[in-house]
Amino acid sequence: MTPEQYVQDKAARSGSSFYYAFKFLPPRRQAAITAFYAFCREVDDVVDEVHDAGVAATKLAWWRREVDAAFAGAPTHPVTRALLPLAAEHAITAAQLQQVIDGCEMDLRQTRYLDFASLARYCHLVAGVVGEVSANIFGRTRDETVAYAHRLGLAMQLTNIIRDVGDDARRGRIYLPLDELQRFDVKAHELLRREPPWGYSERFEALMRFQAERAHRLFDEARALLPAADRRAQRPGLMMATIYRTLLREIEATGFRVLHQRVALTPLRKAWLAMCTHWRER
Numbered sequence: 001m002t003p004e005q006y007v008q009d010k011a012a013r014s015g016s017s018f019y020y021a022f023k024f025l026p027p028r029r030q031a032a033i034t035a036f037y038a039f040c041r042e043v044d045d046v047v048d049e050v051h052d053a054g055v056a057a058t059k060l061a062w063w064r065r066e067v068d069a070a071f072a073g074a075p076t077h078p079v080t081r082a083l084l085p086l087a088a089e090h091a092i093t094a095a096q097l098q099q100v101i102d103g104c105e106m107d108l109r110q111t112r113y114l115d116f117a118s119l120a121r122y123c124h125l126v127a128g129v130v131g132e133v134s135a136n137i138f139g140r141t142r143d144e145t146v147a148y149a150h151r152l153g154l155a156m157q158l159t160n161i162i163r164d165v166g167d168d169a170r171r172g173r174i175y176l177p178l179d180e181l182q183r184f185d186v187k188a189h190e191l192l193r194r195e196p197p198w199g200y201s202e203r204f205e206a207l208m209r210f211q212a213e214r215a216h217r218l219f220d221e222a223r224a225l226l227p228a229a230d231r232r233a234q235r236p237g238l239m240m241a242t243i244y245r246t247l248l249r250e251i252e253a254t255g256f257r258v259l260h261q262r263v264a265l266t267p268l269r270k271a272w273l274a275m276c277t278h279w280r281e282r
Contacts, residue, residue, distance in 0.1 A: 003082035004031065007038035010079070020243065020267075020274040021236035025138070032090045032137045033236070035083035040100055040130060042079055047107040048171075060105055067097045090137045099129045111173045112188075119177050120154065127157035131237070139233035148225040152237055155218035156244045162211050162251055165191065166259040180207065191259065200259065208256035212248060219245050239274040246273055 001009075011019050011034045022033050043063050050056040070080035071087070071094040083092070103125030113119040131153030135145050161168075161175040168175060169191045181188060184207035219241060226234060243265065251263045265273075 001078070003035075003078040006078035007035045007082045010038040010041055018240060020270045021239040024239070024274065024278050025236060028086065028089070029137055029139070032083070032086040032092070033134060035079060035086065036092065036133055036137065038079045039083060039097065042077075043101050043104045044126075047104050053108050056108055057105070060101055060108075063101055064098060067094050067101070070094075090133075092133055092136065096129055096133050099125050103129070107173070113175060113177050115179045116177045119175060122175075123154050123157040124150070127153035129153075131156075134237060135230075135234060138236050140230055141233070142227045142230050144225060144227045145230045145234065148222050148227075148230075148234070149237065151218055151222035151225055152241055155215050155222055156240065158211065158215040158218065159244045159248045162208060162215065162256075163247065163258060163263055165208075167262060169259070176207065176211065180210065183207075184210070200255075200257065204259075205256050208258070209252075212252055212256075215248055216245070235278055239277040242277045243270050243273050 011022065018033075018037055022030050022037070025033060043060065046056050046059045046063070050059060066075070066077055066080055069075065070077075070084050075081045075084050086092070103122060106122050106125065110122075113122065128150040131149035132146055135149035140146070140149075165176065172192065174181075174188055174191055176191075178188070185203050186201075186207050190201075190204070222241065223238075226238075231238075246269075247263065247265055250265065251258060254263060257263075
């Protein structure tokens with residue numbers, strides 16, 4: 001299997017909304033975003049799939065060395081071998097890849113966030129930096145587009161957090177800010193136990209509605225920040241925004257029943273939303 005086949009398979013198997021947006025890009029941009037996404041999946045999977053924190057930390061340290069070696073001209077992993085020939089062309093730096101690893105490493109050290117400011121710092125690493133790199137690959141020409149990419153990355157990461165409250169609780173993690181749990185009188189143990197009736201209550205729904213309203217606001221702010229000159233080039237990001245916002249509305253429609261299930265869109269619906277956005281933003 002070639003490095004290009006490896007990253008393509010990694011992206012396809014993830015079933016991510018990102019994959020559907022990639023398909024509308026020209027070949028070299030598609031190759032670059034696919035390789036970058038595969039890198040993000042590799043390091044994120046270390047945290048999600050390796051249950052021993054010490055082993056996970058060792059694996060992330062290996063990825064740090066691999067990034068340095070790759071940018072020194074000696075990549076060994078299929079992901080870095082696919083990504084490095086395209087890095088300079090799309091302004092991808094070693095520092096950005098290291099920041100993505102920094103974000104994943106936070107998951108090994110931290111399972112709670114006291115307030116939204118501390119959560120936003122985490123989101124900057126795991127989503128804002130990813131948004132910035134993606135915007136460069138898509139064809140950014142304006143500095144203002146970086147602010148758009150970071151705001152959109154935050155909106156999408158908050159949507160992930162809302163969707164994954166139950167999955168994260170199974171791993172002992174709570175990403176909802178603790179001061180906001182206190183504000184709505186939702187107890188951490190209610191989320192972590194996930195016992196019938198699954199911790200659902202008017203208090204929980206009010207908390208989650210507050211989270212969703214903030215995510216919607218960030219989606220609106222991101223779109224307003226995108227300069228007209230870059231709108232066409234940034235269509236893949238707008239496709240992802242459409243898919244994620246539709247997912248957020250689906251979660252709202254369930255009454256935020258996310259503790260015992262993972263709400264998702266079908267692949268066909270994701271593809272349809274991507275295609276509709278592609279044509280609307282022409």
